[in-house]
Amino acid sequence: MRKILASALALVMVAALCGYGFWTQQRPEGHYLSDLRIELAVDQGVPGDRGNLLGVEPLLYPGDYQNLQRLHRKLAAYLEQARALGLVNARTVVVLPEHIGTWLWARGEKNELYQVTQRREALQWLELSNPLRYGLAMLAAEGDDRRADAHLRMKAEQMATDYQQLFGGLAREFGVTLVAGSIVLPAPYVKQGALHAGRGPLFNNSVVFASDGSLLGEPQRQQYPDSESRRYIHNGRQQPLHVVQTPAGRLGVLLGSDSWYPETHQQLASQAVELVVNPVYLPGKGSWQAPWRGNRHQPAATYLPLKRGEVSEQVAWHRLTDTTAPMLGSMSVFMRGQFWEQGTDGQGFARQSGRLLTGAPSAGARLLNLWL
Template sequence: MRKLLTPLIAALLVSCLTAYAVWTGERPRAHYLSDLRASLASDVGTAGSGGNLLAIRPALYPSDYRDPDLLHMKLAAALDQARDQGLLTERTVVALPDHIGTWLLLQNEKQDLYKARSLAEAGRLLTLSHPTLLGRLFLQGQDLEEALLRAKARRMARDYQKMFGRLASHYQVTILAGSILLPSPYFKEGKLRSGHGALYNLALAFSPDGLLLGEPYSQPWPQSARGESRQTLQTAGGLVTITRSWGQGYPRSKVTLDNGQSSASEELFLRGRLWPLHNSPSGSELTPLAAPQASDAPGSHLLNAWLDAQ
């Protein structure tokens, strides 16, 4: 009897492990349903040759990060709206909010994850579908979000640079590409790479030819709620100054464009519903509901300001 049961149990165990291995690798395709609407919430000044600052507050959800092409589609819809209204020129500077790239860590997950109300709610599904995360969680003492980010950091870095470079070259504008969390980011032969050390909040800018513009901005993560950082960058439209802070309970960046004749400023933050980041300042949100909105319109909001000609 024992001789009969042993191979049966072994066969059953192999079948279960095989089924589990197949399940962890399955990523069924699903219909992409998202709000691609974008509206011009503010338009200040008169169109001319002085250039303009176009701030985009995109409405983003976990499902927008299922595939980088879907996030590209959402941002392209906003830029299409701007182009249709004559807001894009060779001197336009398009600014996007911080951490727009961080949730690329959600790409290529099971469909049920995108329905979760929090990352903690999705935790069991993530650990089951990524058994290698267990080693990071228990042996290296990492939290679930950091473990997943580090596991996908190499691809996240590649997709972040590729996506915003494509958008800049396609629309022939300067793009301030928000930011992304990466472990010890560095560049090799012009390509963004991720290392294995501490986490940094990294921000890149792209010129109208799709190439990197200026020096990358990076700041150690986590950040203090009281701290404020400042970045300057020379663009085709003028000198850009970006001030970053979590002081309002969410990642807010104030972008100022100065062409020497006049200047314009806009505040940026993410809209929609993205989960709070682990290790962010206590009580903070990534998509703040209480932040003052420029419009009640659904979808992404465009805030444009024209500068006087030099």
């Protein structure tokens, strides 16, 4: 009798495991509607031979990341509207916001992940739906927040491939140089023209794509991760900043709060930079007018001319990104949208000849154009 019961129990467990394994492979897609409107918030200068910086501040939600076709449809619609306004040409440098590629960890998951209202619930669905990937990622995780590390590490190679396919494809489709915001990957590297996730700590990286869809230079690592992400994202100061040649001029990328520090601007200036772009992700609805949070965990922040809470985020970003280095223009571009309970904020701005260009504030998707 005991043998029969043990055999029956084993069969039940095997059936349960098989059922769970089958369930994890199911990825049905739900109904999807998306707002493809975008407004031109800043349009400075007149068309010329030098080209232009074109910032795109997309309005994004978790459902936009369910598959690459959805995300491509929205971003391509924004760029198509910019082209209709005469803002896209062979010398255009398109700039997308920070972490637009990081959210690719949510690609291809179950409907429940996109439908819940709390990020912690979405991450629970991610873990339950990918038990083997998550388990292996936890074994390799580093930093103070191993769970957050594992969530990004578990699909890293897929994310790298998706990132290059999507943003390299958009650059080729519209014939532009494209600064693809950023993506968090473990020790990324380029081999035979393809972006790969490596083994090692996580870095926040920006990649620039040429108008034929190829990679321009190496992934640019963030130098000064902010106070929250530093628990799992490592600083990239061992890899110096570099400048890439584009049809519009020599381009440098400063990720997020890297634009606050004089050292980063000096690194780019020493390489005869002509254009500086700053993809930004500012979490928290209403944070643009809230007191500046600073970056108290970075020793270099103690030398900044502003103290934490002294001014608003808006004032801090406007002041700290200003530089006296001569250049054709600069632009900061912010992520917009809602990712579960966490909203985003920030109004993109540009600079040219010492003049700050902000445009009217709005809550929707925005275009920022600066003729060079």
